[in-house]
Amino acid sequence: MKILHFAVENFARVPGSFVRAERDLGHESLLMTLYRTHHRFGEEDICLDLPFVATRGVTWVKSLLVRKTHAPSNRRRDASAGPPVWKPSGRAAEALFALRDRIWEPRIRRILDSIHIDRFDLLFLDGGAGFLRDGRIVRELREKGIRVAICYCGSDLRTRGIIPSVDRLADVRFTVEFDHTLLDPGLEFVYFPFRLPAFPGPEPVPATPIRIGHAPTNRAVKGTDAILAELERLRRDYPVEIVLIENLAHPEALRLKKSCHLFIDNIGELGYGINGLESLAMGIPTAVQLLPDFEAVLGEHPFINISRETLRERLIPFVESGVLREEYGVRGRQWVEERHDPVAVVRRMLDRISAL
Numbered sequence: 001m002k003i004l005h006f007a008v009e010n011f012a013r014v015p016g017s018f019v020r021a022e023r024d025l026g027h028e029s030l031l032m033t034l035y036r037t038h039h040r041f042g043e044e045d046i047c048l049d050l051p052f053v054a055t056r057g058v059t060w061v062k063s064l065l066v067r068k069t070h071a072p073s074n075r076r077r078d079a080s081a082g083p084p085v086w087k088p089s090g091r092a093a094e095a096l097f098a099l100r101d102r103i104w105e106p107r108i109r110r111i112l113d114s115i116h117i118d119r120f121d122l123l124f125l126d127g128g129a130g131f132l133r134d135g136r137i138v139r140e141l142r143e144k145g146i147r148v149a150i151c152y153c154g155s156d157l158r159t160r161g162i163i164p165s166v167d168r169l170a171d172v173r174f175t176v177e178f179d180h181t182l183l184d185p186g187l188e189f190v191y192f193p194f195r196l197p198a199f200p201g202p203e204p205v206p207a208t209p210i211r212i213g214h215a216p217t218n219r220a221v222k223g224t225d226a227i228l229a230e231l232e233r234l235r236r237d238y239p240v241e242i243v244l245i246e247n248l249a250h251p252e253a254l255r256l257k258k259s260c261h262l263f264i265d266n267i268g269e270l271g272y273g274i275n276g277l278e279s280l281a282m283g284i285p286t287a288v289q290l291l292p293d294f295e296a297v298l299g300e301h302p303f304i305n306i307s308r309e310t311l312r313e314r315l316i317p318f319v320e321s322g323v324l325r326e327e328y329g330v331r332g333r334q335w336v337e338e339r340h341d342p343v344a345v346v347r348r349m350l351d352r353i354s355a356l
Contacts, residue, residue, distance in 0.1 A: 007126035016043035017193035021342035074268025084161030135165035193342035213260035215245035223267030280332035302332040
């Protein structure tokens with residue numbers, strides 16, 4: 001199969017992981033992005049580098065003219081309202097998006113012609129954005145017989161919302177976030193693709209103090225204040241060191257994370273994220289809040305399920321027992337390998353698409 005992945009950026013390496021896994025399965029797969037992520041992963045085959053994207057000035061103008069559908073939060077959105085839907089916040093915003101589409105369209109079409117898009121079998125929209133906000137290019141490709149799939153990755157749906165002109169064109173729609181399926185039951189949940197070999201196993205660390213890590217990118221979303229307050233309570237009675245990993249380059253953040261005995265992903269209603277997968281892959285027992293419906297979907301799992309009320313008591317056995325930490329560390333790494341293997345995730349999605 002010949003597959004083109006299109007994404008605004010290589011967010012959390014999800015699009016890049018899909019492409020590598022598809023190649024491992026023998027497919028011809030390309031990744032095209034609007035711009036390069038600030039992490040500079042370098043996995044794009046084609047970066048459009050279009051104007052009016054992700055610059056300080058454009059971000060300022062968007063803050064004035066484009067209304068965020070839903071602010072970032074660690075709580076689930078009311079499912080009865082359905083998924084948030086993107087729309088221009090007024091005539092000025094609508095005119096700006098239309099102008100941007102007109103400026104972008106010739107370059108996008110030239111690039112698509114250069115890769116002979118007509119010969120592709122599948123267009124995968126990672127994040128649910130089309131090439132243009134009005135969806136016209138995606139619609140044309142679908143009319144030519146190219147199947148269209150979408151995979152939502154997180155804030156794309158929660159904060160921006162679905163883009164109706166694009167979303168309605170998809171033959172099948174996936175998400176790597178369980179709470180998305182509550183907002184839109186038409187979405188199919190798949191595990192986040194995570195390549196384990198990039199993360200070595202646990203390394204020896206001194207037995208005491210017990211280093212407990214936490215790495216917030218957004219303190220409100222991660223429940224950081226509550227986590228730190230409970231860890232301070234724990235530290236009064238046990239030889240615990242709090243390792244706050246924040247505002248660091250990714251390699252340095254990983255170095256600090258590897259030095260921990262325990263790790264706390266987050267407290268909230270959205271489940272575990274990449275932080276938790278990284279610590280599990282390192283063989284570090286990992287705590288996170290999992291609500292009952294998500295825990296039921298996961299089945300057997302290696303996480304230490306916590307809330308603000310239970311965090312201290314749930315961590316005490318792991319602070320006291322190196323044997324328990326080792327047991328959970330081994331289970332965690334194995335679980336990530338089994339559930340989050342990118343090839344297994346991609347095979348499931350492509351089988352679903354082939355069955356249409």
